[in-house]
Amino acid sequence: MNIQAKGKESVTYDAIVVGSGISGGWAAKELTQKGLKVAMIERGRDVEHISGYTTAMQESWEFEHRGRVDNQARKDYWAGVRTGYTANEEHRHFFEKDIDNPYEETRRFDWIRGYHTGGRSLLWGRQSYRWNEKDFTANLEDGIGIDWPVRYKEIEPWYAYVEKFAGISGSKEGLDVLPDSEFQPAMELNCVEREVKKGIESKFPDRKMIIGRVAHLTNPTEEQKELGRSQCQFRNRCMRGCPYGAYFSTQAATLPAAKKTGNLTLINDKIVYQVIFDDEKKKAIGVKAIDQNTKEEVEFFAKVIFLNASAVNSAWILMQSKSKTHPNGLGNASDQLGRNIMDHHLGVGAGGKWDGFKDMYYFGRRPNGIYIPRFTNWGKDKRDFVRGFGYQGGASRGRASSDGFGKELKDANTQVGDWGINLGGFGETLPDPSNRFTLTENKDKWGLPIINFDAAWGKNEWKMREAMEAEAANMLEAAGVKDVHTFHDKEKAPGIGIHEMGTARMGHDPKTSVLNKHNQVWGAENVYVTDGAFMVSSSCVNPSLTYMAFTARAADHAVNELKKMNL
Structure with missing residues (x-):
């Protein structure tokens, strides 16, 4: 049945949020708590908290292939297999089959997608991690x-706001390069x-090695407990979904x-592909979507629209949203839509063994590692490239190895191996x-245009990678x-960090950007984009906390503008 048969009123809301991932969830929370009636439209299936995490409590031996990638999965998840992320049978049901969601490449791009509630x-x-002050001025x-x-000063209070709700564990270090957050107790470094x-800090006074800052509850607040969340259980099976609600x-x-x-x-199950723009009213009035199961076309209407479909898909929607005003x-x-794709480059570093502590082990499986903040092109450190990098990694003990077989191999596998560490x-x-x-011009099975990527690391990134290894x-x-020993995977391509950014950047001028400083689309100010598409540069830290802060800020702006009758 066509939803429009129920009448336009039944599909009209104060606000529409497209996408239910990290930024979409934040947009829905902020807008509903400020009194707006909100439709959050997700292109994929519904995944309910706890009951939807179907593999969360399974042990490795309960999986048909012990978690490994089988031959059929290599075909179905061809792009995901290149990254090593998506084809593991413990969690592959949360990723999209690339064979059913094709895309093209002029230059390689590893596009990792998860279409379901929660994304x-x-x-x-x-x-x-928070960005620092220089991250916002480096381009200039x-x-x-x-x-x-x-x-930074404009976004600083919003960082604090989202951190308190999300729950970030970490240690206060007082570093300019990596501002402190509102923290819950930090996880511990092992021996x-x-x-x-x-050793690092004594030999390199300008460098620090700290515990990672992660969105895991270590001491839940009353607000977090009321939502059904509890502290991290150190299972490190996070990608299966957390029944305890411990991670954000x-x-x-x-x-x-x-x-x-x-x-x-x-x-759920509605693929939004276009924003409806009214040329007479000079604003957006709704969105068009296709039911992913029935292929029925539907429309939804609202006063304000938040696009949070991911950096690529939000720009894909804007590209298809053509009108007389926006041809x-x-x-x-600006012709910047779809351009300036950024990601974080990785797959390069070093590892080694640690002698000693043979009698030591660790309790549980900490879902976190160490972090070494950026030190290149900071302070007195100057390089032949611009910007910088951090390191993630950690120390652990694996199983003892053996070249034998039968009883010798089994006995070795019951023993703990040496300590190893990697950066x-x-x-x-x-x-x-x-x-x-x-x-x-090629279409997918819903009749929607397929994307072609054309992106690669530049000279600056390759120079940086040499320093990252050394x-x-x-x-x-x-x-x-x-x-x-060092490692450097030179086959890694953009997309590997799963941090797509920059495809609808914000700026000072519609001639050079797609969004203004409040995340509003130029010329359609009742449309906000607050996922990775809005990013103007990428920093070297994980970006999700920044998406959260900008989304909360934009939602506050949208509600205030609605009250002033400006949208």
Whole structure:
């Protein structure tokens, strides 16, 4: 049955939020709590908290292939297999089959998608770091891309706001390069990590090694407990979904908060592909969508629209939203829509062994590692590239190895192996308008245009990667780590960090950007984009915390503008 048969009133809301991932969940929470009737439209199926995490309590031996990738999965998840993320049978049901959701590549791009309630908020690495003041001025200072229209001081209170609700565990360090958050108690470094920390910091006074800052509850607040959340159980099976609600996800945090207001309508299986723009009213009035199961076309209407479909899909929607006023796509007078794709580059670093602590082990499986904040091009450190990188990694003990078989192999596998430690670099990517995606004439099974990616790392990223490899080895060797070896996967392509950014950037001018400083589309100010599409540069830290802060800020702005009758 066509939803419109029920009448336009039944599909009209104060606000529409497209997408239910990290930023979409935040938009729904903020808008409903401020009194708006909100429709959150998700293109994929519904996944309910706890009951939807079907593999959360299974042991490795209960999976048919012991969690490994089988031959059929290699075909179905061809792009995901390249990254190593998506085809593991423990959690592959939360990722989309690439064979059913095709895309094209002029230059390789690993596009990882999760279409269901919660999106990739069920799958993210949960590393949560604030940007620093320089991150917001670097483009201007380096003459790269365009200047951010926002500065750190403007977003600082919003960082604090979202951190208190989400729950970020970490340690206060007082670093300019990595501002402190509103923290819950930090997780602990293990014995080897503490020794390596001492070695690195004594030999390199300008560098710090700290515990990662993660969106895991270690001491839940009363507000978090009321939503049904509890502290982290150190199972490290997070990508299966957390039945305890210990890590931040839409299902565990923002969705139940939005539902408590009675103002939320969650709509699943509807692929939004276009914003409806009224040329006479000079504003958007709704969205068009296709039911992913029946292929029925439907429309929804609202006073304000938040696009949170992910950086690529939000720009894909804007590209298809053409009108007399916006012939090149909504807000695309600058021709920047789909351009400036950024991601974080990784797959390079070093590892080694630690002698000693043979009698030591650790309790549980900590879902977190160490973090070494950026030190290149900071202070007195100057390089032949701009910007910088951090390191993530950690120390652990595996099983003892054996070249034998039968009883000898079984006996070895019951013993604990040596301590090992690794540092993996995580580098900033510069905005480049030639790194982009376009719409092809080819269509998917819903009759919607397929995307073609054309992006690659630039000269700056390749120079940075050399330093990422060398400095990782230098630090480990200086700290006393043995048998240090480096690694550098030169086949890694954009998309590997799953941090797509920049496809509908904000700016000062509609001639050079798609959004204004409040995340509003130029010329359609009742449309907000607050996922990774709005980013103007990428920093070298995980971006999700920044998406949360900007989304909360934009929702506050939208409600205030609605009250003033400006939207």
